[in-house]
Amino acid sequence: MVRPGGRSARVQAGVHAAVRELSAEVGRDALTVPMIAQRAGVTPSTVYRRWGDLQELLSDVAVERLRPDTTPGDHGTLRSDLTAWAEQFLDEMSSPSGRAYIRDALLGDPDGGNAGRCSAYAAEQIDVILSRAAERGEETPAVETVMDRVVAPLMYRILFRPDGLDAEYARQLVTGIFDNAGTGAAN
Amino acid sequence: MVRPGGRSARVQAGVHAAVRELSAEVGRDALTVPMIAQRAGVTPSTVYRRWGDLQELLSDVAVERLRPDTTPGDHGTLRSDLTAWAEQFLDEMSSPSGRAYIRDALLGDPDGGNAGRCSAYAAEQIDVILSRAAERGEETPAVETVMDRVVAPLMYRILFRPDGLDAEYARQLVTGIFDNAGTGAAN
DNA sequence: AAGCTAAAGCAAACTCTTAGCTTTTACCTG
DNA sequence: CAGGTAAAAGCTAAGAGTTTGCTTTAGCTT
Numbered sequence: 001m002v003r004p005g006g007r008s009a010r011v012q013a014g015v016h017a018a019v020r021e022l023s024a025e026v027g028r029d030a031l032t033v034p035m036i037a038q039r040a041g042v043t044p045s046t047v048y049r050r051w052g053d054l055q056e057l058l059s060d061v062a063v064e065r066l067r068p069d070t071t072p073g074d075h076g077t078l079r080s081d082l083t084a085w086a087e088q089f090l091d092e093m094s095s096p097s098g099r100a101y102i103r104d105a106l107l108g109d110p111d112g113g114n115a116g117r118c119s120a121y122a123a124e125q126i127d128v129i130l131s132r133a134a135e136r137g138e139e140t141p142a143v144e145t146v147m148d149r150v151v152a153p154l155m156y157r158i159l160f161r162p163d164g165l166d167a168e169y170a171r172q173l174v175t176g177i178f179d180n181a182g183t184g185a186a187n
Numbered sequence: 188m189v190r191p192g193g194r195s196a197r198v199q200a201g202v203h204a205a206v207r208e209l210s211a212e213v214g215r216d217a218l219t220v221p222m223i224a225q226r227a228g229v230t231p232s233t234v235y236r237r238w239g240d241l242q243e244l245l246s247d248v249a250v251e252r253l254r255p256d257t258t259p260g261d262h263g264t265l266r267s268d269l270t271a272w273a274e275q276f277l278d279e280m281s282s283p284s285g286r287a288y289i290r291d292a293l294l295g296d297p298d299g300g301n302a303g304r305c306s307a308y309a310a311e312q313i314d315v316i317l318s319r320a321a322e323r324g325e326e327t328p329a330v331e332t333v334m335d336r337v338v339a340p341l342m343y344r345i346l347f348r349p350d351g352l353d354a355e356y357a358r359q360l361v362t363g364i365f366d367n368a369g370t371g372a373a374n
Numbered sequence: 375a376a377g378c379t380a381a382a383g384c385a386a387a388c389t390c391t392t393a394g395c396t397t398t399t400a401c402c403t404g
Numbered sequence: 405c406a407g408g409t410a411a412a413a414g415c416t417a418a419g420a421g422t423t424t425g426c427t428t429t430a431g432c433t434t
């Protein structure tokens with residue numbers, strides 16, 4: 001009911017800001033609802049009523065921080081664009097704080113759509129890269145193909161096998177899209 | 188210090204059993220440490236000391252439930268074995284309870300290795316399938332290839348895009364391993 | 375400008391979590 | 405096989421976080 005710059009919007013912005021400030025100051029694991037509420041100048045019950053619990057709130061803030069803030073760089077070819085993007089994606093997401101954001105985003109209400117939003121961010125970035133390549137006249141794979149062959153394996157490793165990840169792995173995944181030499185499986 | 192059938196082991200087993208029973212009875216979201224402790228016949232402080240918090244405990248129990256209890260079926264060919272396994276994997280993991288277990292497993296201490304254990308379970312199953320194919324004389328891809336091209340995309344969708352998943356998608360992923368027709372990307 | 379409704383404030387009851395201290399258990403010597 | 409010992413569990417009370425009913429405020433609506 002209170003949309004643009006109304007009280008609800010101010011409270012939401014204030015609470016989100018409080019989460020960002022405090023997680024930088026005391027660390028994400030030390031955050032509590034009463035602490036956040038005090039910093040934001042609201043009562044704890046306001047936070048509980050709007051978000052339900054700390055996890056939901058952290059999930060909201062995490063998604064916000066996972067939103068890309070720049071357009072993928074143009075390196076002249078599809079392959080170099082994808083490679084650069086994948087390397088940067090891996091770099092940002094595999095850091096301890098990046099992993100924490102992903103985990104937090106996954107933690108919220110599964111039907112709340114926060115996880116889906118993260119995926120949509122990546123798909124949008126990929127789409128920009130592919131559209132640009134198409135304009136150049138390059139043959140391009142489907143967005144889904146890139147999601148399956150590059151984004152999914154990167155995310156899987158980040159979440160389930162955080163060790164032994166490096167830029168080379170990201171490059172290999174991109175290469176796999178262009179390389180039809182086979183997987184070693186007979187038909 | 189108390190290993191095999193000692194008190195520690197009994198307490199752990201009792202608490203795990205209490206979690207399983209109660210999550211069936213009252214639902215996973217209604218679980219509390221005091222409730223679990225009472226059912227298990229221990230004091231809450233025991234649970235807090237051993238597991239730290241409810242999330243860690245749920246993560247432990249989730250990993251236990253995600254452990255495969257059967258050997259992948261033998262359907263005569265690598266392709267059919269992988270297809271059947273992928274379909275079953277998707278079926279089990281994409282259910283609401285399967286997703287909850289995965290989320291719980293991811294939630295525990297990132298350095299505790301619970302997430303890695305889940306991944307290892309899948310890798311073991313894949314390895315069984317590939318080894319069997321190799322014995323038959325079939326050409327086989329690397330375990331890593333199957334993880335990247337089948338397991339990772341399935342898990343990615345389960346976690347980030349739970350809608351619109353079906354067995355056909357799993358089959359397509361397996362087909363992708365055997366099909367070297369290309370992705371639509373020029374080299 | 376008055377009314378109306380969604381959201382926030384307030385405060386008390388309640389539950390969960392933490393921590394210090396005591397007791398028990400099971401392993402390990404003598 | 406009895407006594408010692410150290411790890412783990414029990415107990416309890418203080419502290420912190422959460423929930424809830426009721427009141428108040430803010431901002432839209434007419």
